[in-house]
Amino acid sequence: MSKHTSTPKQxxxxxxxxxxxxxxxxxxxxxxxxxxxxxxxxxAEASEGCGLSVSVRKGELETVERNRDKSLGVxxxxxxxxxxxxxxxxxxxxxxxxxxxxxxxxxxTAEDPVAGLPDLDDIAHDHADLDLxxxxxxxxxxxxxxxxxxxxxxxxTSKKISNSEGAGVSAQQSHFFSAHTHGxxxxxxxxxxxxxxxPIAGKGREMQRDAWYTSMRRAxxxxxxxxxxxxxxxxxxxxxxxxxxATTECPVLFESSxxxxxxxxxxxxxxxxxxxxxxxxxxxxxxxRVLPKHIDIQxxxxxxxxxxxxxxxxxxxxxxxxTVVKAGVTQGYFLSTxxxxxxxxxxxxxxxxxxxxxxxSRLTRPGDDLDAMLKKLGTGLFVIELMGQGVNYVTGDYSRxxxxxxxxxxQIAFPVQEITIxxxxxxxxxxxxxxxxxxxxxxxxxxxxxxxxxMKIAGS
Numbered sequence: 001m002s003k004h005t006s007t008p009k010q011x012x013x014x015x016x017x018x019x020x021x022x023x024x025x026x027x028x029x030x031x032x033x034x035x036x037x038x039x040x041x042x043x044a045e046a047s048e049g050c051g052l053s054v055s056v057r058k059g060e061l062e063t064v065e066r067n068r069d070k071s072l073g074v075x076x077x078x079x080x081x082x083x084x085x086x087x088x089x090x091x092x093x094x095x096x097x098x099x100x101x102x103x104x105x106x107x108x109t110a111e112d113p114v115a116g117l118p119d120l121d122d123i124a125h126d127h128a129d130l131d132l133x134x135x136x137x138x139x140x141x142x143x144x145x146x147x148x149x150x151x152x153x154x155x156x157t158s159k160k161i162s163n164s165e166g167a168g169v170s171a172q173q174s175h176f177f178s179a180h181t182h183g184x185x186x187x188x189x190x191x192x193x194x195x196x197x198x199p200i201a202g203k204g205r206e207m208q209r210d211a212w213y214t215s216m217r218r219a220x221x222x223x224x225x226x227x228x229x230x231x232x233x234x235x236x237x238x239x240x241x242x243x244x245x246a247t248t249e250c251p252v253l254f255e256s257s258x259x260x261x262x263x264x265x266x267x268x269x270x271x272x273x274x275x276x277x278x279x280x281x282x283x284x285x286x287x288x289r290v291l292p293k294h295i296d297i298q299x300x301x302x303x304x305x306x307x308x309x310x311x312x313x314x315x316x317x318x319x320x321x322x323t324v325v326k327a328g329v330t331q332g333y334f335l336s337t338x339x340x341x342x343x344x345x346x347x348x349x350x351x352x353x354x355x356x357x358x359x360x361s362r363l364t365r366p367g368d369d370l371d372a373m374l375k376k377l378g379t380g381l382f383v384i385e386l387m388g389q390g391v392n393y394v395t396g397d398y399s400r401x402x403x404x405x406x407x408x409x410x411q412i413a414f415p416v417q418e419i420t421i422x423x424x425x426x427x428x429x430x431x432x433x434x435x436x437x438x439x440x441x442x443x444x445x446x447x448x449x450x451x452x453x454x455m456k457i458a459g460s
Contacts, residue, residue, distance in 0.1 A: 013133070016173075016175060017068075017070075020177060023175075023177035023187065034099050034181075039078060039099075041076075042180065044072065044075070045179075046090075047070065047174060048070045049067070049070075049174035050067060051170065051171055052143060053169070053171075054140055054169050055147065055166050055168040056151060058166075074102045076106045077115065078103065080114075081112070082116075083101075083105030083109060085101035118317050122337070123182055124318035127312065128302060130309045134191050134219070136171040138169075143171065146169050147169045147195070150195055150229040153226040154197050155233075161201050163207070165199075167197035169193075170194045170195075171193045171219070175190070176188075185316075186316060188311075192216075194214065195214050195223075197212065199236050201239070208236050208240055210232055210385075212232035214228050242418075244417065245457065245459040245460070247460075250455070251378070251433070251453055253377045254449060255383060256436060256439065256448050259440075261386070262425075263297070263447050265393070265429075266290075266297070266429060269393060269396075271350070279394045280394070281392075285330045286332070288329065288330060290328065290330055291325055291430065294361045295360070295361055296323065296327065297358070298357070299324050300355065306356045307356070313351040314336075315351040319355055333345070333348060336351035337351065355444060357445045357446070358439075358446045358447070359435065361432070361434060364434070369438050378409065378410055381402075381405075381406060381455075383404040385403045395424070398423050402421045403415070432452060432453075
């Protein structure tokens, strides 16, 4: 692995070409040059990412991909005018040219009274180490072996597993350093590793596919290849002999991995960009009840090794642990500096998105596993897969292709496919009757299965 010759004072982290100190010098050079040519303010970020992805199918190696990328992004302000430019060339001339390009864009851009760096009192100065960096020392042969093991476990589950869309293993890591002229300086390294498989059950017109994966910052915290393969196969098998159902209205239970999508819809609707553009189905909902009284949503950016953890947001603003929804009432939005100023509010440290959200119900008991949730559903639809993009975040209208299981008297009766579920997100969120104890982490969101009291099902 080549190491940059100009950084003897600090060696790069494992697997990287560039050190933190090299990135600091790079960013400082860019900021200095911006000031020199007349910028009022400036910000810069240098980053590097690298990784390995391997895929197999039906016992054969399909692809081995190594990725490595690097970039320097520069933002320059000329009063209330902003310009951005980036480069992957780290030479002194390239840095100066990039700064000049950003400056020229800023000069000819329209004035924007709310454009600018974050306020000084919002800047993060203490950066907690959240244990986000765990490089995985794995080579392509080892990665292929794990992927093959995962797929083989799926095939070994049943003779009815007839085919596979393949299995994959990915090991990724990156680091960055960012600074701006309002006093922010910070950066960190992080990693994300995953393994997935998509087996196919049955033959001919009766074929059904499903998939499962595991993803963690530390490779040794991922589920085993055997467990992932077996579970993916069991999911595919459970869907054999799926049928259509007649058009009806009924309660719908969203599997925990899909329930994160409902939480995502809430985040989208209460994010600054949607709110100041007035394109949200939850416009002006601060202090209003938009979810049932038993629902709370917490945000915690400081979870050790959390997938949505960060000591500061993309603008260098300090993050806070907070209650986003209390007893169904919206306590706060998700705002960057820009969107906050547009709304006449303060930033919430969410430039770049939310941080480790957890949706919980005060009615949930420790024993409320999937079986208990099916009993609460009674008779209705249990959804395990959604298709299509039929969500209108302006009106809240929701219509998605779905498959899953028809449930009668709290017991799964038979698998269903080729149906559409429809409703409105506003009424769906208000209609959450129960949340399961089967909490599932999907990226920066954690939620159990969610029971919605009523939706339209379009079948045959």
